[in-house]
Amino acid sequence: MTTVLPLIIVVPILAAVGAFVLPRWSFPVALVGSLATVGLAVALAIEATATGAVRHTIGGWRAPLGIDLVLDGLALVMVLLTALIGLAITLYGRGYFGRAAPETEKGRQAVYFWALWMFLWAALNALFLSGDVFNLYVTLELLGFSAVALTALADKPNVLKAAMRYLIVSLSGSLMYLTGVAFLYGGFGVLDIAQLSSLTRETPALAVAAALMTAGLAMKTALFPLHFWLPPAHANAAAPVSALLSALVVKGSFYILLRLWLEVLYPLAGTFVPQVISLLGVGAIVWGSLQAIRQTRLKLLIAYSTVAQLGYLFVLIPILALERDNTLVLGGVICFVLAHASAKAAAFLSAGNILQALNDDKLSKLDGLMRALPLTVTAFGLAGLSLVALPPSGGFVAKWLMLDVAISRGYWGLTVVIVGGGLLAAVYVMRVMGRLFKQAAQPEVLSALKPVPRVMEFSAFGLALLAIGLGFAGVYVLRLLEIGARAVAGGG
Amino acid sequence: MTWENSLPLLIVLTSLIPGAIIFFLREAAHGVRTVLNLVGAFSKLVLIAIMIGGLQAGVTYETRLPLLPNFDLVLRSDSLSVLFVILSASLWLVTTIYAIGYLEESPNRSRFFGFFSLCVSATMGIALAGNLITLLIFYEFLTICTYPLVVHRGTEKALRGGRTYLVYTLIGGVLLLVAVIWLHAVVGAVEFMDGGVLNGVAQSQPALFSLLYVMFVAAFGVKAALVPLHGWLPRAMVAPAPVSALLHAVAVVKAGAFGIVRITYDLYGIAVANQLGVLTPLLLITCLTIVVGSLFAIFQDDLKKRLAYSTVSQVSYIILGVALFGPIGSIGGLLHLVHQGVMKITLFFGAGNLAETLGIHKVSEMDGVGRRMPLTMAAFTVGALGMIGVPPTAGFISKWYLGSGALAANESWVIGVLVLSSLLNAAYFLPILYRAWFKEQQAPWPEEHDFGGRLETHWTLLMPPVVTGLFALLLGIVPYILRSLVEVIILKEYIG
Secondary structure: OOOOOOHHHHHHHHHHHHHHHOHHHHHHHHHHHHHHHHHHHHHHHHHHHHHOOEEEEEOOOOOOOOEEEEEOHHHHHHHHHHHHHHHHHHHHHHHHHOOOOOOOHHHHHHHHHHHHHHHHHHHHHHHHHEOEHHHHHHHHHHHHHHHHHHHHOOOOOOHHHHHHHHHHHHHHHHHHHHHHHHHHHHHHOOOEHHHHHHHOOOOHHHHHHHHHHHHHHHHHOOOOOOOOOHHHHHHHOOHHHHHHHHHHHHHHHHHHHHHHHHHOOHHHOOOHHHHHHHHHHHHHHHHHHHHHHHOOEHHHHHHHHHHHHHHHHHHOHHHHHHOOOOHHHHHHHHHHHHHHHHHHHHHHHHHHHHHHHHOOOEHHHOOOHHHHOHHHHHHHHHHHHHHHOOOOOHHHHHHHHHHHHHHHOOOHHHHHHHHHHHHHHHHHHHHHHHHHHOOOOOHHHHHOOOOOOHHHHHHHHHHHHHHHHHHHOHHHHHHHHOOOOOOOOOOO | OOHHHHHHHHHHHHHHHHHHHHHOOOOOOHHHHHHHHHHHHHHHHHHHHHHHHHHHOOOOOEEEEEEEOOEEEEEEOOHHHHHHHHHHHHHHHHHHHHHHHHOOOOOOHHHHHHHHHHHHHHHHHHHHEOEHHHHHHHHHHHHHHHHHHHOOOOOHHHHHHHHHHHHHHHHHHHHHHHHHHHHHHHHOOOEOOOOOOOOOHHHHOHHHHHHHHHHHHHHHHHHOOOOOOOOHHHHHHHOOHHHHHHHHHHOHHHHHHHHHHHHHHHHHOHHHHHHHOOHHHHHHHHHHHHHHHHHHHHOOOEHHHHHHHHHHHHHHHHHHHHHOOOHHHHHHHHHHHHHHHHHHHHHHHHHHHHHHHHOOOEHHHOOOHHHHOHHHHHHHHHHHHHHHOOOOOHHHHHHHHHHHHHHHOOOOHHHHHHHHHHHHHHHHHHHHHHHHHHOOOOOOOOOOOOOOOOOOOOHHHHHHHHHHHHHHHHHHHOOHHHHHHHHHHHHHHHHO
16 A cells, blocks of 8 residues: 555654754755645545545554554544745744854854754644554653753753653653553553443543543643743743744644543543543633733733633543544534644734744733734734634634533533633733734833845744634535545454 | 635634734734735625625525534524524624724834724624534634724733623633533534524423523623623723724624524524523513613713723613514514614724714713814714614614514513513713713813814724714615515524
């Protein structure tokens, strides 16, 4: 069987190596790598829509020994999302790091950025395509290391501390996950997800594995109250790094959690564990939003908004584990992932532009920026629209599906939380937008703005348009998700 | 793509596309912007004319885009949507001309006209929405596009007004969202139909469907400024005059009233709503709004604020027509949907002219202004007399039908409310007219602006109120044309 499946991991790795060994060519190499990866993602989408789910065994070794790559609808959607956002981040990075020679401090940073970013992209693709729980652990570690290293790149005083904290959380999260994997292997003797799926029953081993893996992954996804590491890391990182951390990296660990509850841990659907996750999700929405409202710096505000928005991903887990075949429930969660990823990337990139122009991101300094940076402010506004879930936007479609699930099952508490979270989001988005629309208090500040490269403005705007456009793509996302739904079970 | 399935979408796009392009124009690109605006406005009117022609030949125009399983975005032409579409499109054209003159030298014109066009597109979408989700999407879209217009001046006061506006409308929007999804969970996907679609199912669960009706009315009532949900409207008065005109006559307030009309006639069905017993509380609230709005208006010295409270009162006439069960009252309500729009926009144009030409913002500064700006004030007078309901203006026709409708519905006490309201309207409009026409000028005008030429003000500012003022008269003298259209709509609603 010929498939481009392994290439989508190999190509970004090659780009990472290339960017590192050819420092003068690091951007062109990364750009070619990005474009090729996007092309491969599209090719995979065409292949999967035509033939259904794809399963590829690397080197011909079958499970349980070999490494299996599995592409079903869910994995495909995530790969496509990463491709779209990844391309925008690559373009943005060009404007952000400029043409500094590799001998300078800035140039060295740029080389590290390109190499690590390509590596992180490869790790994400590998994670989405992994067919067994141990390979997932490996990809999780690769993702964690590259993310921590990228965080540490920024030249700010607080950044090392934030990165260190992030590293410790990331390591302990992976370790808990790995222990869970050991319990699964001990209990059922296999690591392949498809095989596990048909073997798992409600046993003590599964319960322990579930508790460990869920806790570890929740920590890496910054689920309240384990979110403490996220705001400093995301807010202090360089703008393109903030965007990819918030948009993609946390979605990686969430993706594993989602897969596990859909395919391995579902016998525990009736227990209290998923209920606890859901309640913590509610806590995240409330706490994260309230903290976002209190912030006085733009990037911290956006970071706390991530804490809040990640909460939405968890609130439907109990229903998902119970109704595994219901594409509408899964669709709600995945549409939310897509909408949040694009809107949050757009928001962080816009904030990066503002920071670049103003050299400051205090909210009190933002007065009147609408006139100076209309495109960037519009991008932030459109992203905010999706975060608040106003139509037409991806956020609206996602919330619509989630509310439909909640209301049609009579979960009124959940309904109130989902709706209320939107209103709280409106409050923190408006705290920023109101300032941007204001008449400039200090016109001399506006005239002293530093120029922002066009490519940075346009990539933020492009992502914002993606967040809005997703509002019209709900049907297509659901159709993709149906590819190979549960047909992969059994392997081969 | 055929004419039948693209026309409603095109009617929305004729303002959406120019709007989107205008955002990217330079401030100085005055000519391009004007051409785009006018081409959009005129082509929209042409498309609407084609649609009306087709409707008379029995063609249904429908654009359908799948949004989610079981949820389509549906834009469809029916008589009710045509009524609202004609009103909005023609008033948009007039307001655009007015705004071009009004904002001649102010900053951020591209942004202003961009959002202005988006607002009109949202209104078109609301008018043409064929089901609840479409109505909801455009209703929320309207909220978003009006905010930048309200805060356009960027002052502290404007931002506060905008914030209040958002707080009210977003909460209303959330209520609407929950109600729409709840209804969907109970009855599945439903689309608007003459005579309603909930007959039978609504009577089987009266408590639930009454609750949903209350949620719908509360959600739309925010924009329609039903008391006690009207608080945002006077504060949104900080917006530039063309925005106020649009907000009050066409877009926001009307969208709320139109929503209530749609929900009552084409979702529940007027007969079903009557059986559920939800019309009586609605009647009480509208009567309360009519009286309270007028009472507040009397005490405002700020001209635009006085007009704002008058809007609170007058928009409720439309909903009053809905709440009176019986075709005559319904006809009165729908007639007033158009009449109030034409009269109110005339009043706001007049107020804008006074502010822009002479710097007058307060009623107490208006002494003798009739001699300085006779045409503006003549148009203003027609609007004001219309609001009071003096024949032969359009307002008289609305009140006549509403009064007869009240008698037919055995709610003769409503006549008392109408009379009281007319007295109150007279109490806050006649002093203005008296000052303008019969008093001598007391002090120099606060801030006179010379536009040159022989006219009392710039022609782009003068022409719109004169045209709409004439229309307000025409609709009163020749009420048959509009009435025959409205009668067709109402007949379908009652016969099903």
